[in-house]
Amino acid sequence: MDFNLSSEQRSWQMAARKFAEEEIRPISLQRDAIPTADGPFDWDIIKKGSKLGFRTLAVPKEWGGHGTDFVTQALVMTELAKADSAISKAFSQNWKWSHLISATCTEEQKERFLKPFVADDTFVLGKGITEPSAGSDNRLPPDDIKAGLKLKAERKGDEWILNGEKAFIANAPIGKLFFIDARTDHTVPLKQGTTLFLVPRDTPGFRIGKVFNKSGWRFYQNGEMIFENARVPHANVVGDVGGAVRKTGGRGGDTTGGDIFGDLELCANALGICDDACETAMRYAKTTKQGGQVLFAQQNVQLQINKMFMLTEALRSFVMRVAWEHDMKIHSCNAGLAMNYSTDVVQEVTELYMEVRGAQGCVMDHHTDKLVRDSIIWSHLAGDSVQRMKVARRLAAAA
Amino acid sequence: MYNLHLSAEQLEIRDTVRDFVTREIKPAALKADRLDVQDRSLLTAQIDAASQLGLRTLALSEALGGAGADALTSCIVTEELAAGDADIAGVLSETSRLAHLLFDRAMTDAQRDMFLPKFLTGDRFHLAFAGAESDTRLGVNYHRPVAPEAVVKTTAVKSGGDYIVNGVKPGVANAPVAGLFAVLADTPGRGAGVLLVPADAPGVSVRAHEKAWHQGACGDVTFKDCKVPAGNLLGGDAAALLTGADAAGRGIPIFQAMNLGIGRAAYEAALDYAHLRVQGGRPIVEHQAIATKLAEIAIKLEVARAAIWQAAWASDHPEAVADRSLSDLPLQTMAQVFTAEMMLKATKDAAEVFGAMGVMRDMPLQKYVHDARVCLHSGDGNSDAKLRIAEVLAGYRRATNGAMAPAAE
Numbered sequence: 041m042d043f044n045l046s047s048e049q050r051s052w053q054m055a056a057r058k059f060a061e062e063e064i065r066p067i068s069l070q071r072d073a074i075p076t077a078d079g080p081f082d083w084d085i086i087k088k089g090s091k092l093g094f095r096t097l098a099v100p101k102e103w104g105g106h107g108t109d110f111v112t113q114a115l116v117m118t119e120l121a122k123a124d125s126a127i128s129k130a131f132s133q134n135w136k137w138s139h140l141i142s143a144t145c146t147e148e149q150k151e152r153f154l155k156p157f158v159a160d161d162t163f164v165l166g167k168g169i170t171e172p173s174a175g176s177d178n179r180l181p182p183d184d185i186k187a188g189l190k191l192k193a194e195r196k197g198d199e200w201i202l203n204g205e206k207a208f209i210a211n212a213p214i215g216k217l218f219f220i221d222a223r224t225d226h227t228v229p230l231k232q233g234t235t236l237f238l239v240p241r242d243t244p245g246f247r248i249g250k251v252f253n254k255s256g257w258r259f260y261q262n263g264e265m266i267f268e269n270a271r272v273p274h275a276n277v278v279g280d281v282g283g284a285v286r287k288t289g290g291r292g293g294d295t296t297g298g299d300i301f302g303d304l305e306l307c308a309n310a311l312g313i314c315d316d317a318c319e320t321a322m323r324y325a326k327t328t329k330q331g332g333q334v335l336f337a338q339q340n341v342q343l344q345i346n347k348m349f350m351l352t353e354a355l356r357s358f359v360m361r362v363a364w365e366h367d368m369k370i371h372s373c374n375a376g377l378a379m380n381y382s383t384d385v386v387q388e389v390t391e392l393y394m395e396v397r398g399a400q401g402c403v404m405d406h407h408t409d410k411l412v413r414d415s416i417i418w419s420h421l422a423g424d425s426v427q428r429m430k431v432a433r434r435l436a437a438a439a
Numbered sequence: 440m441y442n443l444h445l446s447a448e449q450l451e452i453r454d455t456v457r458d459f460v461t462r463e464i465k466p467a468a469l470k471a472d473r474l475d476v477q478d479r480s481l482l483t484a485q486i487d488a489a490s491q492l493g494l495r496t497l498a499l500s501e502a503l504g505g506a507g508a509d510a511l512t513s514c515i516v517t518e519e520l521a522a523g524d525a526d527i528a529g530v531l532s533e534t535s536r537l538a539h540l541l542f543d544r545a546m547t548d549a550q551r552d553m554f555l556p557k558f559l560t561g562d563r564f565h566l567a568f569a570g571a572e573s574d575t576r577l578g579v580n581y582h583r584p585v586a587p588e589a590v591v592k593t594t595a596v597k598s599g600g601d602y603i604v605n606g607v608k609p610g611v612a613n614a615p616v617a618g619l620f621a622v623l624a625d626t627p628g629r630g631a632g633v634l635l636v637p638a639d640a641p642g643v644s645v646r647a648h649e650k651a652w653h654q655g656a657c658g659d660v661t662f663k664d665c666k667v668p669a670g671n672l673l674g675g676d677a678a679a680l681l682t683g684a685d686a687a688g689r690g691i692p693i694f695q696a697m698n699l700g701i702g703r704a705a706y707e708a709a710l711d712y713a714h715l716r717v718q719g720g721r722p723i724v725e726h727q728a729i730a731t732k733l734a735e736i737a738i739k740l741e742v743a744r745a746a747i748w749q750a751a752w753a754s755d756h757p758e759a760v761a762d763r764s765l766s767d768l769p770l771q772t773m774a775q776v777f778t779a780e781m782m783l784k785a786t787k788d789a790a791e792v793f794g795a796m797g798v799m800r801d802m803p804l805q806k807y808v809h810d811a812r813v814c815l816h817s818g819d820g821n822s823d824a825k826l827r828i829a830e831v832l833a834g835y836r837r838a839t840n841g842a843m844a845p846a847a848e
Contacts, residue, residue: 075477175794176718184720208795255476255798255805262795331579338578340822387787398816404652416798416808419791425728 043360049112055092056116060123063088068124069406077253078213081130081261083162089131090161094120098135098301100142103150104158113301114308114363118356121312122319125414126259128312130164132305133210133260137165137219139301144278145238153217153238166211167219168239168265171204176426178221180433181230188230191267193222193237198274200224200237202267205249212263213251216241220265220272221284228282236284238276245270256413300366303375306422307359310382310415314352317393317411321345325396341396348392355385373438376431383423386415445515452508453515456494460523463488468524471801476809479526481616481656483563486527490562494520494531498539503551504559505538510751514696518744521700522707525810528697529655530565533613536693537566537681541621541635545677549670550635554619567617568681569593569608569660577823582835593662595624595634600669602626602634604642604662614658615647622662623678633677636667654697654813684837688769688827689760692750695771695778698814699743702782705789705807706736713792723792732788739781746774769831776824779815786811 045053063085071080089095098113099105108116113135120128134157141154157163169178169189177188191204202222212218218239225233239246249264278284325336325345335341358378365374390411397408421427445453464485473479489495498513499505508516513535521528542555558564572592593606604624611620617638626632636643642665647658679685710733713724723729750770752759759765790797790804797804815821830837 073477075475170795173717176723180719182719187718187720252795253800255800255809331585333579335578340578340826391783394812394816395822398820398822404816409652412812416787416790416805419787420794420797424791424794425732429728 052112053115056119064123072258077251080258087161094131099138103154110363110366117308118312121309122315126257129260134165164215166215168206168209169221172207179426185229191222193224200272202270206265208262213261234284235281236278256417303379307378307382310386314389318348321393321396344392348389351385373434379422383418390415456519464523474806487562497535500543510691510754514751517696518700521697522704525654532693534565545673564618565616567613569611569622577826581826591625593624595626601666604665608660614645615656631678633673635671688772690771692747692771692774695747695774698778701810702785705786709789709792736785739785743778750774776821783811
């Protein structure tokens with residue numbers, strides 16, 4: 041057992057901490073407060089972070105990225121999320137899909153897509169799976185062949201014609217390249233009939249619809265995608281036709297970078313929120329007075345703070361173990377479990393932080409309010425019953 | 440005799456209000472721009488309509504022109520209103536509650552003559568109690584006496600035939616809509632007293648809270664050399680009456696009924712949606728995972744309602760406590776703690792049923808979660824409320840000078 045970070049890991053952590061404190065935190069609440077759906081996003085911070093390497097952190101060195109390991113990625117996500125969870129996610133979403141490109145794309149595809157991605161500070165990636173009538177059905181596909189995503193792709197010569205729509209797609213409003221899951225065979229269940237396509241933003245027949253206005257993670261943009269006879273070259277098929285679900289995880293899970301990263305991503309990001317809540321709660325309790333005494337003098341406040349730190353440190357142990365296991369190529373169900381666990385922890389910790397503040401009256405400041413709004417996002421992303429059952433089924437398959 | 444039957448009148452009021460909420464409140468309350476918790480305005484027209492229905496004067500005695508509703512009926516009505524819109528429930532229940540306390544119980548005939556006609560005829564005439572100020576929470580003062588000067592810093596100094604009021608009251612429920620304030624102030628030599636201060640009296644200014652970290656209407660009230668006739672001082676122990684200190688945690692759980700209404704709105708939305716949304720080849724209500732969640736929400740609502748109704752009934756029937764039919768514990772405070780904790784869980788679970796739609800700002804679920812959070816941290820707050828219960832359990836007796844009672848209950 042060795043819990044020491046390497047000097048490279050430590051140096052990325054420090055760089056992320058500096059960027060988070062100096063650049064992200066000063067704009068965090070300001071961006072969050074903008075009421076429109078597409079208002080909070082800001083290219084300036086993305087460009088600044090990109091120049092420091094936070095957009096291309098997970099791209100292999102031979103393709104011009106930084107080729108960091110999972111431990112580094114977890115450390116950086118946590119540091120960025122400590123200043124703003126949504127901005128951290130806006131960066132790490134790119135790592136998720138650069139893992140996928142590295143793991144599944146051909147050299148020719150990497151040449152066409154990975155190179156421009158690395159070169160352009162405003163090149164952002166996304167992946168479209170969810171549709172208005174298919175959310176949970178994509179995650180836990182039932183045997184019914186009609187269930188799951190419906191976006192249709194039909195081959196015509198050297199092209200595929202895509203028709204249908206996607207909803208809630210992260211980075212849709214700002215991305216330059218998207219991985220799109222589409223049904224290429226409607227006569228078989230989702231798992232056998234889905235193909236993954238690389239769809240550049242300027243694809244004819246493809247456009248972005250509305251941007252969703254969320255209560256939390258406001259900086260991070262989710263939007264609709266509309267495909268009306270969108271024409272995608274056959275050369276943009278990722279892997280085999282009908283092989284999308286296998287490529288990106290499927291029931292067994294963890295076959296490529298994209299999927300194992302996604303679970304780690306959510307728990308590492310949650311840890312950043314927890315760190316922020318703990319640090320702020322401690323400072324608040326030690327400096328705010330009630331009846332002539334600091335709040336920390338109260339037993340109840342001490343107990344609340346104890347629980348916040350206890351849960352946060354337990355989550356950190358789990359997150360770092362999962363990251364280390366990924367680096368060691370020990371593939372277990374731990375990433376999924378850590379993701380589920382992070383939902384419970386991030387919500388309990390932020391709610392305890394509210395309790396600490398509540399000892400001084402009911403008005404919550406913007407920062408406190410933002411932390412609980414951001415933490416609620418985990419309810420439908422990382423800790424809903426489908427995400428928990430999915431991990432249970434992986435465990436059962438491995439048992 | 441143990442009897443859980445509502446009277447025919449109570450059932451009728453419930454149906455009337457439920458119908459009013461469905462027809463008049465929900466269509467307005469569920470509009471996308473009203474669901475933004477950061478920027479929601481009061482539905483004034485609907486509050487006016489509710490006033491014409493008698494809901495503003497619900498608890499005022501019939502003799503004085505109200506409906507004379509008891510605590511249980513008030514709670515039933517408030518739950519119904521809050522299931523439609525928590526802000527409407529907040530404004531109306533506060534005015535109705537104070538109407539009973541002020542006009543029926545605290546005022547002299549002369550004071551009534553001065554203020555009642557205006558109150559009865561003005562659909563927009565609401566009432567507010569500017570009570571405790573800063574440093575009045577239990578926290579560090581658990582099981583310890585509090586110096587009275589730490590409680591009320593606002594002063595009312597006698598000057599000839601008048602009182603001159605000076606001070607600032609933060610976070611007063613109904614302040615922006617109030618026509619009349621009852622102001623807790625230190626009257627030198629006489630201790631804490633309550634003065635009636637019309638909102639249009641010179642020297643009164645209200646700064647409405649912009650962001651919705653409250654239900655209803657809320658604001659800071661400043662009194663600067665505000666002169667009111669000496670006759671506006673309430674007699675008896677009005678401070679204890681208005682702060683609820685004399686009820687010792689056994690007052691009317693009207694705020695809890697509002698909290699319950701918020702949970703119910705979330706539950707009803709989730710149940711409807713679970714029938715409509717199909718995943719896994721079946722409506723999600725047919726999936727164990729969702730079904731269990733819905734059952735858990737329903738359990739929380741029922742048990743919270745039982746606690747609220749019991750506390751309300753105890754408030755209406757002190758003899759039932761006296762003859763040991765009911766516990767003499769602070770039932771209202773207990774209902775508060777339970778309801779606030781359970782409704783946050785319930786609204787979060789209901790939002791999860793909606794998947795991503797549960798966090799969209801133009802959808803109601805994120806608002807219900809926010810509203811439940813506001814309840815959890817409003818007024819007393821659960822940490823303080825538990826300490827208050829503990830003081831009773833420990834046999835600690837607090838002076839009933841209004842010193843330690845919550846500001847907005």
